Amino acid sequence: MSNEQIKSLEEIFEARIARDEKIEPKDWMPEKYRKTHIRQISQHAHSEIVGMLPEGNWISRAPSLRRKAALLAKVQDEAGHGLYLYSACETLGISRIELYDQLHSGKAKYSSIFNYPTLTWADMGAVGWLVDGAAIINQVPLCNTSFGPYARAMVRVCKEESFHQRQGFEIMLKLCNGSKQQKDMAQDALNRWWWPSLMMLGPTDAESVHTEQSMKWKLKRKSNDDLRQQFIDQTVPQADLLGLTIPDPDLKFNEQTGSYDFGTIDWDEFWQVVKGHGPCNKQRISARVAAWDNGSWVRDAAMAHAAKKEALKIKIAI
């Protein structure tokens, strides 16, 4: 194809997106669109998969059967989210095995929040309330993104997320209405998860490299700073309701903007974690790699079994 032909195809393509038409996998698309989507959708999928690890840590130690059933169901949902997203990503012409390789080799990124440890039961409350809360804010606008398979996966994901956040908030509420020790535990969890949750919504707009192109393609509909403000404004009253203190001395309601002003985020910490130096980066990837490697004989056996059954079917047919 000549450069001119490509240019006119690109114009038609951008116009389709501007008209709110969806792009489907077999449609012509600019190489950059394909690459950007592979990167974003796979990062999202990896985050769901690695995100199971900090919570999986508490399933066997949940304080009651009710909590255990809920946590198990939530973690299972996250596995499902990862699978919806991997399959959406594969429609762009990359195989599942390549995607796993990128995660396991450290080439691909996942949300930095999952590199923090879950030290107490209250962390299950804080994670559901704050981390899933921030995830919802990130994900809802993506239900209208331009790439059809991603948008459809996000609709399914968003339907399932609200139970995640509610079960987390319920854990916090129970602890806050309990003994002094329990309430302290909830406060401690909020102290540790608050700032990482704000960072989870991404670097400030000034630092964010992909925003403009992503806005055009509807991979992003609001800027990171807007999403962060939305998260803070909706979460502060919830913390008040719990009787917990947000660990930010500069946080205060601004009558003029109708929003909360907040303190400075430690972006050095964020970049340290993104670059692999967070408290649990190594632990997370090695747990993931071990799960994959240790499952290898099961995958082989299943394929051998499938081949045998197929051979038997053919024999009977003859």
Added chain:
Amino acid sequence: MDNNWPLWEVFVRSKNGLEHRHFGSLHAADEDMALENARDVYTRRNEGVSIWVVKSSNIKASNPAHNGELFEPAQDKVYRHPTFYNVPDEVKHM
């Protein structure tokens, strides 16, 4: 031997009276496992009463680049629509 599990497309009927609809895809070693995995991945909240799985490699899809040849011939066949035919206003129930 290539030991990567093949890809399957999943179709779910959400309730009787409705058609099966494409829900997504998944990897599984064989058709029985594909069906079981589809149950776990796509119907955790009563989303369906029936599931079909089809190996993705068995699907032949049309190419959007050929949409012109495929679909445009239908556009100029206005006589396939009821509004093409003139009937006097006095005629009722038609």
